Amino acid sequence: MSTTILIADDHAVVREGIRGLLRLDPRFVIVGEAADGETATDIAREHAPDVVLLDLMMPGIGGVAATRAIKAASPRTHIMILTSSNDDELAFAAIEAGAQSFLLKSMRGENLLQAIHYASIGESTMHPSIARRILSAVQQRNQPAADPFGELTERELDVLRRLAEGGSNAKIAAHLGITEKTVKAHLGNVMSKLQLSDRTAAVAFAWREGLMARRAS
The missing domain is CATH 3.40.50.2300 (Response regulator)
Structure with a gap:
């Protein structure tokens, strides 16, 4: 077969x-x-x-x-x-x-x-x-831990969630009604707060830490 x-x-x-x-x-x-x-x-x-x-x-x-x-x-x-x-x-x-x-x-x-x-x-x-x-x-x-996304604002969470879903800066901006420059600024803040090196690491972190399982606001 x-x-x-x-x-x-x-x-x-x-x-x-x-x-x-x-x-x-x-x-x-x-x-x-x-x-x-x-x-x-x-x-x-x-x-x-x-x-x-x-x-x-x-x-x-x-x-x-x-x-x-x-x-x-x-x-x-x-x-x-x-x-x-x-x-x-x-x-x-x-x-x-x-x-x-x-x-x-x-x-x-x-x-x-x-x-x-x-x-x-x-x-x-x-x-x-x-x-x-x-x-x-x-x-x-399995060990109790603080919310890994606790330092992010709601808008930063929205941007990270859209990025993890495969969105480009342009698509994220269009969906959220903001400019691409603002999207870049939010992503910069996300990676700084989460101590991530690049977009790929941010996507992996979002999936691994359960962000995508949360209900989007």
């Missing part, structure tokens, strides 16, 4: 390498390729692939938001994150968004093929280092 697969990575050479590897196993059928999150979501909606090999660091809505969108479009699809990023927050956010497997691109080809086979029968695979960090993060989250 064939396993249908979608490859989503913004680097053509990576997609080519994965494509060549998958062709070594006749059980795997590639139904599409995507260079950004939006295209990956569209293809998943059309083909409902058994497995999506998804990079986290892609243009557009990014890997975390794409994971959530793909799971909404095709709930039965097994999303396998295949990335070179060691960002703990991003990994945790992707898993909370619905990713079922998380692997590093440095893994051996035969191990990737085996992991895809496991995914096709509903079993998850986690890179050991990622699994350890996620376990540690879960244990820390």
Whole structure:
């Protein structure tokens, strides 16, 4: 029985390498390729692939938001994150968004093929280092803690929430009825207060710390 697969990575050479590897196993059928999150979501909606090999660091809505969108479009699809990023927050956010497997691109080809086979029968695979960090993060989250967003204003929360949903500065500004300059200022305040380095870290933090599960005001 064939396993249908979608490859989503913004680097053509990576997609080519994965494509060549998958062709070594006749059980795997590639139904599409995507260079950004939006295209990956569209293809998943059309083909409902058994497995999506998804990079986290892609243009557009990014890997975390794409994971959530793909799971909404095709709930039965097994999303396998295949990335070179060691960002703990991003990994945790992707898993909370619905990713079922998380692997590093440095893994051996035969191990990737085996992991895809496991995914096709509903079993998850986690890179050991990622699994350890996620376990540690879960244990820390079980400890009573102050509201991680307590220092943010309601407007800053609105801006962060829209950013985490995949909004550009222009889209956030249009939705909230403010200027792009104001959006940038709010994001600067958010990252300063939360001690985050960039937009990607802000998105990951919002998902990981539960902001997206809160009811928007």
